[in-house]
Amino acid sequence: MRCAILHFLACASIAPVAAAEQTIELKRAPGVERVEANCGACHSLDYVPMNSPFLNAASWQAEVNKMINAFGAPIDEADAKIITEYLVKNYGE
């Protein structure tokens, strides 16, 4: 069922909010804020380390593309590039 009241949700402005979820710490490296702001809007950030370290650059790129194209994540091109680079460098194979 669609949640009609959440249409206006400004995804990029949400950070993880629950106490337990806040214990997830991604590697502090260039681009991490963009990952937290964009990816963390729709899912907890444990998805990143959980899927590591076995994805190569093309596979991380495909994951980011899937989030945008299949799941409709409102991530602009500049951020998508920063996010992919961060994931490849810090959580790649």
Add this chain to the structure above:
Amino acid sequence: MITRRGLFEVGAGAVLTRSALPYLGAAAFAQARPRLSPLLPEGTRSEAIFDALPGKTPLIKLSYRPPNYETPVEYFRSIITPNDAFFVRYHLTDIPEVDAASWKLKVGGDGANNTVEIGLDDLRRLPAYEVVAVCQCSGNRRGLFQPHVPGVEWGYGAMGCARWKGARLKDVLDRVGVKKEAVEIVFDGADGPVVEKTPDFLKSLPVGKALEETTLVAYEMNGAPLPHWNGFPVRLVVAGWTGTYWVKHLTSIEVATKPFDGFWMKSAYRIPVGKFPVVARFISQETATNTPITEMVVNSLITSPAEGASVKAGRPMTVSGVAWDGGYGIRVVEISTDGGRTWVGALLGEDAGRFAFRGWSYGFVPKTRGEHVIMARATNRIGQSQTTELILNAAGYHHNLIQSLTIVAT
């Protein structure tokens, strides 16, 4: 009818639902580390912890939001998985708390003669049926694939077996009448996405499977109402088929005269055609290259001893576990302790029905000191056995490789 559990404000006008977020008191369990397969990705093993969702016992947390929690293997030492230990799997993070008293199920669609709205009392007035059935995520054991594939990196516990009670879907559909032209039945639940463009989680079944007597609109699990995290108040039970079809928090059933083309049918939960030994097909959704996943493949799990357990050389011990399949029933479970050269039949336990876990046990004496590898292989009543070589597929479904478990005798 549906209230969002404690909507609260976060930041600049953004709203999240509290139910989608972990219980704050669960932090106490964060120190205990679950026992995890060494085959899982390194990152999964460092990130997975014990955590308890409200109303649940501590389970192995793989992701908080959406909540994906697997059941520790120890719980499968019984053929019925307790409700509070039953695994939790969601795709989307808006998970409302549904009020049972005002809950309504819409039944209709262009392939139905009528439209009705029924409540829980109406559902309970229909003849009640029970089935003991395994609900297993299509991607159970995804994390054990080599090479690894992306997704929720499940170990062995994205499954459970419960006694489900409810009305037959067939009887619910009789309330509206299914036209001859109907090809699929489409299901929607109360959970949904937080971003408008994210495809909502809707699933369909072929009419034939929907009308089977073991396909239930269930309101009870092991004699109790369904836990919130397992679909309260009503979920679909599709005995024999993987968990993706078992739509939780059911709100709508539509009879359709055309194949449903939603994302979760057309693009997700698909397997390559011809690679897996499955009998059940979903013909209206098939393409030349891929097809929706359907029934579970035959499988087994060693639940005792634990991986890496230390035992006494020369002392008799019992190896035990469970086996299951897509509803043909388990014919035999065989054990090998010599690397797969010879196999000996295990003793089968209580038969709780062809969709249930079948317990098994085997007496073993580790005669020599050092490592011993125990392998288990289930075969069903139509002659299908577990695979000796992993059947690779992009989404990591249907992992039923014969398990090898190492123990150390001293």
